[in-house]
Amino acid sequence: MSSILLSKNFPTCVCGAKDYDLVLDFKKGEESYQILKCRQCDLFRTWPVPLKQEPDFYQKQDDYLKREDQLALRTSFARATLLRLKKHKQSGRLLDVGCNLGIFVKEAGRFGFDAHGIDPCHKAIERGKKIFHLNECLKTGDLTTINFPEVSFDVVTLIHCLEHISNLNSVLEKVYFILKKDGIILVELPNFNSFWRKLLGRNWYGFAFKQHYWQFDPTSLKKLLENHHFTTLLVDTRHNMYHRLSFSVAGLIKLIISFLSFIFQRGDNLVIIAKK
Ligand SMILES: [Zn+2]
Numbered sequence: 001m002s003s004i005l006l007s008k009n010f011p012t013c014v015c016g017a018k019d020y021d022l023v024l025d026f027k028k029g030e031e032s033y034q035i036l037k038c039r040q041c042d043l044f045r046t047w048p049v050p051l052k053q054e055p056d057f058y059q060k061q062d063d064y065l066k067r068e069d070q071l072a073l074r075t076s077f078a079r080a081t082l083l084r085l086k087k088h089k090q091s092g093r094l095l096d097v098g099c100n101l102g103i104f105v106k107e108a109g110r111f112g113f114d115a116h117g118i119d120p121c122h123k124a125i126e127r128g129k130k131i132f133h134l135n136e137c138l139k140t141g142d143l144t145t146i147n148f149p150e151v152s153f154d155v156v157t158l159i160h161c162l163e164h165i166s167n168l169n170s171v172l173e174k175v176y177f178i179l180k181k182d183g184i185i186l187v188e189l190p191n192f193n194s195f196w197r198k199l200l201g202r203n204w205y206g207f208a209f210k211q212h213y214w215q216f217d218p219t220s221l222k223k224l225l226e227n228h229h230f231t232t233l234l235v236d237t238r239h240n241m242y243h244r245l246s247f248s249v250a251g252l253i254k255l256i257i258s259f260l261s262f263i264f265q266r267g268d269n270l271v272i273i274a275k276k
Pocket residue numbers: 013014015016017038039040041042043
């Protein structure tokens with residue numbers, strides 16, 4: 001059973017409330033982490049709040065090297081996302097926020113979009129430009145530092161990005177501002193409501209306590225976007241790219257869990273597509 005927590009130390013939620021329920025409590029060595037649920041908007045947050053204040057936080061990240069090693073896997077995931085997106089928008093100007101190397105940007109170009117990407121990590125952007133020849137399409141920065149004109153994009157994608165952003169309201173307001181009428185927002189992130197999360201406990205990939213400010217389930221993500229005047233078109237889940245299936249006992253167990261996740265919509269990768 002969750003308990004109600006009222007602390008003057010807790011930051012205000014994006015909805016303006018400050019009352020949380022304690023949902024999970026983990027101890028990891030000397031460190032302890034909690035997941036709190038906002039009583040008003042159902043959004044989950046990590047406590048303590050991840051510290052990313054250093055100005056060069058993103059420049060120290062070397063996640064892009066790992067992504068380059070996983071190119072084939074990540075490309076297949078980008079394609080699956082694009083197939084979903086194409087059912088709602090066939091072409092147009094697309095911005096991928098938090099694009100890292102630009103794997104999704106490259107694939108979106110192949111799928112017929114005029115695709116662009118931004119990421120705060122300069123090293124990832126420079127590497128992406130080099131390996132994918134996307135010089136004109138990739139930029140270092142984020143939605144608060146790059147001034148895109150109003151109604152200038154048909155699609156904005158935030159793939160495993162929103163959970164890393166502390167100020168959700170200002171970013172979603174900016175997405176709304178730069179989208180054209182009937183423009184599409186696609187958000188993909190870890191699903192807090194997944195079977196995998198419950199099975200793996202604190203070892204679940206989606207926690208990343210030092211990086212993720214928020215956790216989302218279909219209800220809270222839909223509510224957040226609707227509070228920002230978007231109309232939901234699709235809510236879906238799938239298994240994340242690390243659950244690779246193989247001919248082994250472990251592979252069979254993964255296959256069964258992935259199948260049940262598919263049937264009950266409890267995959268650990270949550271996708272939502274909404275319209276301006
Ligand atoms: Zn809230």
